[in-house]
Ligand code: SF4
């Protein structure tokens with residue numbers, strides 16, 4: 052008896068592979084962001100939800116269009132555009148005009164990603180590119196904060212949300228005064244610290260009951276979501292750890308120089324640092340891959356964040372710190388190549 | 398001393414934990430019936446192919462010399478069946494190349510008794526004579542690398558070997574030949590170790606096994622000599638624990654310097670099956686003409702460990718093991734470092750420890766995506782290279798930079814990087830090509 056010759060497949064070693072693949076990782080990052088989306092909805096109402104939907108859709112549409120344009124197979128199925136959209140929305144104020152959000156999504160993908168050659172080639176985190184653009188283009192809207200837990204938040208939009216394209220968004224100050232119950236000033240904890248020397252309560256910061264950008268307020272929730280990804284080995288814990296470490300030592304350092312400056316804990320819990328450390332700095336493509344490089348990168352980002360927060364003109368410092376870190380990544384990598392096994396010690 | 402040793406763990410840093418799939422480990426070795434013909438490649442080891450000394454139509458006996466060594470880094474070849482030389486032809490190999498082979502048509506009616514050699518008195522042979530005897534039997538490393546054993550045993554004059562490491566890790570998934578040998582041939586193994594100790598003039602040997610082979614530990618312990626010249630130790634189950642460098646690090650906490658042989662730090666490392674075969678064959682003056690092969694994978698009715706004559710075509714093995722599939726990958730060796738064969742006519746060689754049949758298993762889809770710099774590959778490379786950077790340079794064909802700045806030549810193709818890469822980048826493949834092209838360029 053002789054066996055019948057089977058169809059023989061040829062591949063190269065290794066013949067077994069570990070999951071996950073890139074789309075699986077990306078999908079899980081989306082899952083990890085969902086609790087934050089829900090939290091922001093509870094917190095800020097339908098305006099936040101609408102903003103998230105708009106930026107995400109804008110990112111997907113932009114990616115799809117560019118793929119079509121380049122006559123490539125569409126890459127939206129790898130979920131990375133979804134992540135960019137979600138991340139971008141998370142960093143914007145809840146009442147941010149939707150049309151501006153759409154512009155931000157477009158810029159994030161077009162200039163932050165496609166321009167460099169798509170996934171894997173972007174030098175910067177695309178969501179941050181989008182945000183930096185919005186910050187420059189719409190400095191007022193992006194720093195206009197509205198209070199949380201407004202009674203009508205599930206049935207009524209924040210007035211600025213529905214501003215027409217290229218129109219000045221409606222003033223929210225009056226609306227804010229109307230709906231706010233407890234003397235809300237429209238300032239985030241960081242702004243309070245910077246401009247009024249009021250240090251917010253760390254517990255409130257931890258649970259996220261303060262105001263701020265859509266998805267950045269609850270440190271606890273961010274840690275849980277990030278923890279899930281770390282547990283699934285889809286997020287490199289070393290990056291957030293290094294950023295937090297860098298922020299902490301820099302904060303303490305400046306506190307020594309100037310006792311007026313806030314301590315480490317406040318710096319870590321406020322102003323979206325946690326969100327940026329866990330979800331933004333850890334953008335794999337734009338951060339170093341060498342073990343020492345990761346550490347250097349994190350500490351650099353942490354240091355720059357504290358520096359800009361204390362001495363710069365803006366409060367949302369961590370975004371710029373990360374963009375700067377992204378730019379420095381090739382340099383950092385070049386001097387932090389790992390030492391190989393059996394290298395002669397001299 | 399390495400950092401992991403510090404915590405009392407016998408292992409090396411990085412590496413991966415693939416599923417083991419070692420379902421055949423409790424299956425006793427059985428003899429495969431003789432095939433109707435064997436295809437004996439002249440080059441079955443690292444180094445020069447052997448030179449044939451037989452002609453077409455000649456009658457040969459099982460165990461008879463049919464090709465002699467061509468230079469020092471080359472080993473002789475013996476007939477693995479009794480029969481008639483059908484010819485010396487170019488045949489397809491697992492590597493996809495065509496190479497010279499002696500084809501013998503088996504005389505199935507004959508008794509197929511192995512030619513008796515000269516009994517060899519190990520006690521009274523000099524070191525040189527022993528090494529010569531190992532050479533004469535055509536021995537090569539049976540762990541897969543197929544490096545001529547006598548070359549390995551010829552330690553450079555300025556090196557003094559203090560320990561022989563006996564490699565019983567068998568870290569490749571699926572394969573269980575070493576495991577079986579360590580259970581079934583303990584006396585041969587101990588004798589082989591004694592011979593190796595004499596050949597390299599070393600006082601002691603350590604057998605290193607992975608922690609998934611606890612039964613081996615129990616089985617071997619009572620047979621170890623009382624003077625504790627041979628000991629056995631367990632190391633963590635992790636791929637590629639069976640690589641020489643990784644084993645040295647796990648057992649002794651030392652690093653074999655880059656671009657050096659283990660002898661540079663006083664070590665000689667041999668695979669268990671190699672030594673067991675030396676212990677079995679050398680005293681009888683017999684040569685290496687068959688080896689144990691793990692036949693396993695999908696769609697097989699009788700997977701198991703088989704004693705297979707060298708040069709047996711894959712088709713014969715699959716036939717006997719009851720292959721029932723319609724489509725498969727046929728892999729010679731393990732799933733991490735093996736090679737897929739393109740035809741059922743491809744023969745086994747001295748280095749073939751496994752025949753693996755896989756139907757589409759554990760693939761992540763074949764889409765290759767750009768590197769997303771997840772750094773997974775850096776976190777698993779046992780040599781601590783930067784596979785991501787090497788991969789990007791390979792894509793740009795900067796092979797010289799890979800070698801000069803990123804230590805390409807320290808990569809030993811273990812495949813950990815490709816195994817984890819979420820973008821499915823065939824990193825090892827790139828590195829193999831780059832190394833080959835660099836070698837050609839330097840010539
Ligand atoms: S194949 Fe080479 S680069 Fe890849 S993990 Fe193994 S040694 Fe490192």
Ligand code: SF4
Nearest residue numbers: 768769771772774818
């Ligand atoms: S594992 Fe693959 S995707 Fe990740 S850094 Fe290495 S080469 Fe790039």
